[in-house]
Amino acid sequence: MPIIEVNELVKNFRTFRRRSGLWGSVKDLVNRKYQIVRAVDHISFSIEPGEIVGYIGANGAGKSTTIKMLTGILVPTSGSISVQGLVPYKQRYQHVKKIGVVFGQRTQLWWDIAVIEALRLLQKIYEIPKPDFEARLKKFEEVLGIADLLNIPVRKLSLGQRMRCDLAASLLHNPPVLFLDEPTIGLDIAVKSSIRDFIKEINREYNTTVILTTHDLSDIEHLCRRVIMIDHGRLIYDGDLKSLKDRAVGRRRLLVDFILPIDRTGLEKVLAEYPVEMESNSPFHWEFIFDRKKVAAPEIIGQLLSKLEVKDLELENPKIEDVVREIYQQGRPAAP
Numbered sequence: 184m185p186i187i188e189v190n191e192l193v194k195n196f197r198t199f200r201r202r203s204g205l206w207g208s209v210k211d212l213v214n215r216k217y218q219i220v221r222a223v224d225h226i227s228f229s230i231e232p233g234e235i236v237g238y239i240g241a242n243g244a245g246k247s248t249t250i251k252m253l254t255g256i257l258v259p260t261s262g263s264i265s266v267q268g269l270v271p272y273k274q275r276y277q278h279v280k281k282i283g284v285v286f287g288q289r290t291q292l293w294w295d296i297a298v299i300e301a302l303r304l305l306q307k308i309y310e311i312p313k314p315d316f317e318a319r320l321k322k323f324e325e326v327l328g329i330a331d332l333l334n335i336p337v338r339k340l341s342l343g344q345r346m347r348c349d350l351a352a353s354l355l356h357n358p359p360v361l362f363l364d365e366p367t368i369g370l371d372i373a374v375k376s377s378i379r380d381f382i383k384e385i386n387r388e389y390n391t392t393v394i395l396t397t398h399d400l401s402d403i404e405h406l407c408r409r410v411i412m413i414d415h416g417r418l419i420y421d422g423d424l425k426s427l428k429d430r431a432v433g434r435r436r437l438l439v440d441f442i443l444p445i446d447r448t449g450l451e452k453v454l455a456e457y458p459v460e461m462e463s464n465s466p467f468h469w470e471f472i473f474d475r476k477k478v479a480a481p482e483i484i485g486q487l488l489s490k491l492e493v494k495d496l497e498l499e500n501p502k503i504e505d506v507v508r509e510i511y512q513q514g515r516p517a518a519p
């Protein structure tokens with residue numbers, strides 16, 4: 184049974200379009216012109232309990248808008264959402280008790296009070312029994328390293344410190360579903376990695392379902408087996424990370440150092456039968472770019488080794504960054 188079901192979800196925003204100049208402003212006062220922006224465009228997916236799903240897409244793709252609808256902050260224009268059997272924007276009170284939310288761009292905590300006071304307030308709001316509260320707090324102190332931060336007012340925390348406290352706050356009531364919108368934005372490597380470990384541990388221990396948006400694709404590689412990618416509000420990929428890589432990156436790159444210098448004409452002769460492109464910034468070092476569907480790396484390597492003196496070679500593995508850049512740039516749906 185899916186824990187989250189989204190069906191043909193649509194969100195339109197009506198935005199006010201300003202006209203330029205003074206006369207434009209006067210006209211705007213009298214007769215406002217509106218424009219409809221479709222931020223989410225007929226998206227459907229379902230998520231099983233215990234999954235960690237990466238929800239990715241370029242800036243403005245509609246990720247935060249989706250998360251806001253899933254968490255009940257925004258009302259969909261059309262389509263349906265069910266999270267743990269509830270309709271988020273209709274049953275907000277019951278819904279928020281069963282989810283955790285972190286928006287990396289802004290804190291959920293109260294700015295002027297100490298972290299521990301904020302956590303105690305949340306304990307009251309969520310009606311968390313004292314022993315549970317104490318036990319979880321202890322765990323978060325350990326795993327997120329927040330013990331020293333508890334008595335500091337939220338406004339005095341650094342971004343990384345605040346983010347760790349925000350995560351603790353979002354999980355105090357042990358929600359079965361956790362929404363994270365850019366939880367690692369602007370964080371240093373060490374904090375990023377402790378946050379990733381924490382998410383992994385929570386998922387393992389409590390089988391928490393996690394939806395995560397991020398622009399840091401190494402977050403995705405560390406945490407998510409499944410990826411949902413959206414582009415201009417539309418779903419363009421839903422599947423496992425590995426197939427996404429395999430499918431999208433047809434192009435591979437082979438880097439070769441030669442013992443003796445060689446020019447393009449010489450190489451073109453050696454590789455005449457193989458469909459490869461060549462690039463170089465030195466006659467000792469060449470890079471061969473080829474489509475793995477047309478030619479296999481061992482064939483090219485074999486040919487080079489048999490005809491030329493090779494000092495070193497390296498076959499680059501497709502990087503998730505390249506895959507995603509390729510897809511964002513082309514904006515085309517990857518076939519499911």
Ligand SMILES: Nc1ncnc2c1ncn2[C@@H]1O[C@H](COP(=O)(O)OP(=O)(O)OP(=O)(O)O)[C@@H](O)[C@H]1O
Nearest residue numbers: 196198220222240241242243244245246247248249
């Ligand atoms: N409250 C709003 N009013 C009008 N338009 C909005 C509003 N919120 C978002 N949009 C528009 O909807 C689109 C999707 O925005 P959204 O914030 O969901 O993108 P995103 O994928 O989260 O991007 P980012 O990676 O930059 O966070 C954008 O074109 C944005 O300008």
Ligand SMILES: [Mg+2]
Nearest residue numbers: 246247248364
């Ligand atoms: Mg966003």
